[in-house]
Amino acid sequence: MNKHNYARGLSLVLAVALSQFSLNTNANEGSKTLRSPSEITEKAEAGSWRNVDPENLLRMELDTGTAWIELAPQFAPEHVSNIKVLARDGFYDGLSVYRFVEGFVAQGGDASNEKAIKNGKRTLKSERFTKQPLAFTELGFKDVFAEQTGFVDGFAAAQNKQGESWMVHCPGAFAMARNNPVDSGGTEFYVVLGHAPRYLDRNVTVFGRVIDGMSAFQSLQRKKNEQDKEFNPIRSLKVASDLDKTEQKHWQMMKTDSADFKELILSRAKRPEAWFVEQPGVVDVCGVAIPVREKPKVQ
Template identity: 40%
Template sequence: MPAPSRLTAARLTAARLTAALLIALLPAVVATAADPAKKPYRSGQQILDASPKGDWRTLDPDRTLYLELATGRVVIELAPQFAPAHVGNIKTFAHEHFWDGTSIYRSQDNFVVQFGDADGEDPAKAKSLGSAKTHLPAEFHRSAKGLDFQKFPDSDGWAKEIGFVDGFPAARDSANGKAWLAHCYGTLGAGRNNADDSSIGAELYVTIGQSPRQLDDNITVVGRVVKGMELLSVIPRGPDPMGFYEDAKLRTPIKSIRLASEVPAAERTPLELLRTDSQTFRDVAEAKRNRVDDFYKRPAGHIDLCNVPLPVRTPKG
């Protein structure tokens, strides 16, 4: 094969130099193509530690229940924006001390604990309902119009759209204009019989297991536990198949249930909740959606609605 001419050799040398230069510059080109403003990964706790005070809110005492057990206090936030009739009745029950001396009479593994008057189905033994209403409409869902729905980008097997409304995990169907609260860990719902309008808020349950999303839009959700789940989740399980205690001695006594607004200020539980319409909340959710740390080798790129953290803290000072 004949040797290349001087001109050809010069061209080859120039081409090699150009290729070498491009290879040397490639990392810088890639870095420039990436988001130049991309910030280093921060854990959820680091994000919370740096959050501004304005991203937190305090509980409204008139929308807060204190469930008092021998083991401590369970703090519940009510959701009148989704179930106004039921929440109104629940306030009446609390004001008239309906639940004092009742019990947690059901504890079903990986499902719920249920409480109220264990003899409520027996007219001869049932407690008086006082001035509470004895019939309410079902409040499984409401119009999505006017809600500050903080939509998540993640897909969901139970709803077309998911997100948060005022601190509550929620779902929405824009096609029919409906929205409802999701059954996540800590959800407070109104027990009912087969008829959809058979709940009045006297018998309540709290989800203590994997999120039973099949109940979404099938039962009236009236609130959620914001503090004290550890007191409910450890209650001994009742017998199969549904966890109702056959022996009344095994039930967990309820000392009282009160609205926080009817408890002296000095005896209230001071709490702050992260606003779900805040940038801090969005950042915390994203940090959990795409974890990048020493332990996680592959970011999920997805988060389940009921696995989104709902930070609660005790105010400093």
């Protein structure tokens, strides 16, 4: 190699090294200014929150506590409509959460399949995915089960190249149980309790999620004893908009297309808190808890 070529080669190596140093420096500077998930949630702008529509909100009363479940008509309008009809008819009152699988699901409804239905339907055509165009906030990291994961209006979701979208089985997901026939579900719901069973995605209709009161499901009895007169009874299931004003709670969800939430995704991946000595640099869709709060009272 002659002097000129050597000099050009050395200059190129130095340029690349300086460029890499600059990128690393910028990345480090960025990580230093990245807020923790708790700080992002605490200081989120007022415009980063949306009000939960009480018409698409269920209140379930169990002996172990109260759970609030937001429904997702943009994914499964028929399932949402049907469960509201059933709730308004009092169908679930007096039934039970009859199946509890540790770390998996709690399943409830009419185990006998014999309770009379007034106005709702016992079975529905599956709404395992929708082809309706939805505003989708991409997670930005690869997923094992789907081509793309992200969030739609505060719900963890996935999409494929065919334009199909569906809700995924993150903890708290509210879905419709079924038998082997794909369209055999309609009244029996389940709530995901533990680690996300993503292999169930697209096999059933997920049409909501528990936004408050997961402890009520986690505290249910595991097995029925002979002396038990009742087993995990459902005292009532009501649509929140039908509740008396003294019973209502007003919830807000962080908008998943907001700048605050997009920073939250990055913060969950990079974990800027001082406690972390190893930052994963990635996160899956169920690893980003979507913040929920009671609506602040106007002073």
